[in-house]
Amino acid sequence: xxxxxxxDTAAPAANARYLKFLVFRIGDRKYALPAEQVREIVxxxxxxxxxxxxxxxxxxxxxxxxxxxxxxxxxxxxxxxxEAATYIILxxxxxxxxxxxxxxxxxxxxxxxxxxxxxxxxxxxxxFVGSITTGEDEVFVVNVRTVxxxxxxxxxxx
Amino acid sequence: MTPKxxxxxxxxxxLVADYGSVSFLIRRAQCRxxxxxxxxxxxxxxxxxxxxxxNYQGAEVAVFDLDAWLRDTFGLPPSRELPLALITDVSVxxxxxxxxxQVWARGHDRVPCDTHVAxxxxxxxxxxxxxxxxxxxxxxxxxxxxxGAGILGCRFxxxxxxxxxxxxxxxxxxALVRRKVPDESAPG
Numbered sequence: 001x002x003x004x005x006x007x008d009t010a011a012p013a014a015n016a017r018y019l020k021f022l023v024f025r026i027g028d029r030k031y032a033l034p035a036e037q038v039r040e041i042v043x044x045x046x047x048x049x050x051x052x053x054x055x056x057x058x059x060x061x062x063x064x065x066x067x068x069x070x071x072x073x074x075x076x077x078x079x080x081x082x083e084a085a086t087y088i089i090l091x092x093x094x095x096x097x098x099x100x101x102x103x104x105x106x107x108x109x110x111x112x113x114x115x116x117x118x119x120x121x122x123x124x125x126x127x128f129v130g131s132i133t134t135g136e137d138e139v140f141v142v143n144v145r146t147v148x149x150x151x152x153x154x155x156x157x158x
Numbered sequence: 159m160t161p162k163x164x165x166x167x168x169x170x171x172x173l174v175a176d177y178g179s180v181s182f183l184i185r186r187a188q189c190r191x192x193x194x195x196x197x198x199x200x201x202x203x204x205x206x207x208x209x210x211x212x213n214y215q216g217a218e219v220a221v222f223d224l225d226a227w228l229r230d231t232f233g234l235p236p237s238r239e240l241p242l243a244l245i246t247d248v249s250v251x252x253x254x255x256x257x258x259x260q261v262w263a264r265g266h267d268r269v270p271c272d273t274h275v276a277x278x279x280x281x282x283x284x285x286x287x288x289x290x291x292x293x294x295x296x297x298x299x300x301x302x303x304x305x306g307a308g309i310l311g312c313r314f315x316x317x318x319x320x321x322x323x324x325x326x327x328x329x330x331x332x333a334l335v336r337r338k339v340p341d342e343s344a345p346g
Contacts, residue, residue, distance in 0.1 A: 046179070046317070046318050048179065048180060048320040049180060049232040049233050049234070050296075050300065051231040051232055051233075051304070051307070051309065052231075052300070052303045052304060052307055052309075053300060057300075060297075060312070060320065062314040062320070065294065065313075065314055066294060067294055067296060067297055067312050067314075068297060069297040069299060069300055094298055095297060095298045095299050096297040096298065097297065097299065148299055151299040151300075152298075152299040155299060155300050155302075155303040156302065156303055158303060
């Protein structure tokens with residue numbers, strides 16, 4: 001892992017540095033996460049009630065005895081409930097969060113210099129840290145720090 | 159049910175209230191007794207969860223409807239179990255929460271007892287001994303909110319089953335802080 005870029009997980013080629021991303025779908029939209037922020041993908045976990053959580057928290061799931069808050073980003077971003085049963089367990093040093101997703105699309109390695117910064121003002125208030133291009137699609141990279149910060153803030157307000 | 163074996167270091171006895179896929183752990187030290195809840199009387203200044211009193215050993219004791227609190231808080235379906243009352247001696251409360259309860263109790267004509275409070279439950283109860291390390295704190299982003307509400311941690315007891323650990327002192331105190339003060343609107 002590079003000291004220069006927190007997203008770097010791949011060995012560089014001769015002159016280029018590569019970053020690895022997990023591309024996944026929520027409904028019909030694609031999103032990406034830096035690979036090092038993904039602990040695992042799990043299917044069909046029992047969902048338990050988690051009180052005092054904002055509506056986009058669908059409940060609590062069990063991963064190896066540890067409780068994770070299961071977030072529905074579609075509810076958070078678009079106010080539409082996602083019907084799905086696949087979870088990305090995030091690898092965060094200071095929180096236990098899982099994301100409900102429709103499915104995993106692929107794992108990609110992209111040159112670091114093709115990761116674009118977010119310039120548009122209509123990208124959900126910092127929920128994306130940048131975008132990558134896979135095939136013909138521009139895929140937003142979810143900023144899990146902002147998502148976790150919103151959860152923390154909203155939970156205090158419930 | 160009495161737990162067997164020697165008292166394990168760092169372990170505690172809990173009452174387990176079973177609500178199906180979710181159950182609740184209440185520290186045994188917070189409960190003096192459990193009795194069937196046969197008859198209650200409405201309080202003169204009812205609150206959402208503190209609306210009734212019961213007779214316990216000749217004293218009229220306020221009843222906190224923990225069953226309703228759990229169903230409202232966790233979105234659980236109604237139960238057909240016979241209601242029980244857990245009797246708590248408020249001397250086990252911290253000084254501030256004890257005083258909060260006693261001030262509240264003295265404001266009610268029908269609750270002369272300011273030393274005990276009952277928690278209504280409608281579930282089967284068991285006793286279990288657990289090591290402290292078996293309980294996991296809530297996810298960090300939710301931790302502060304849940305601890306403040308009296309939900310201390312959780313434990314996945316088996317596949318498809320979750321246990322939440324509750325602090326009934328904190329739950330009661332939170333309700334008392336939110337309560338309508340009985341004499342607030344009284345003239346003079």
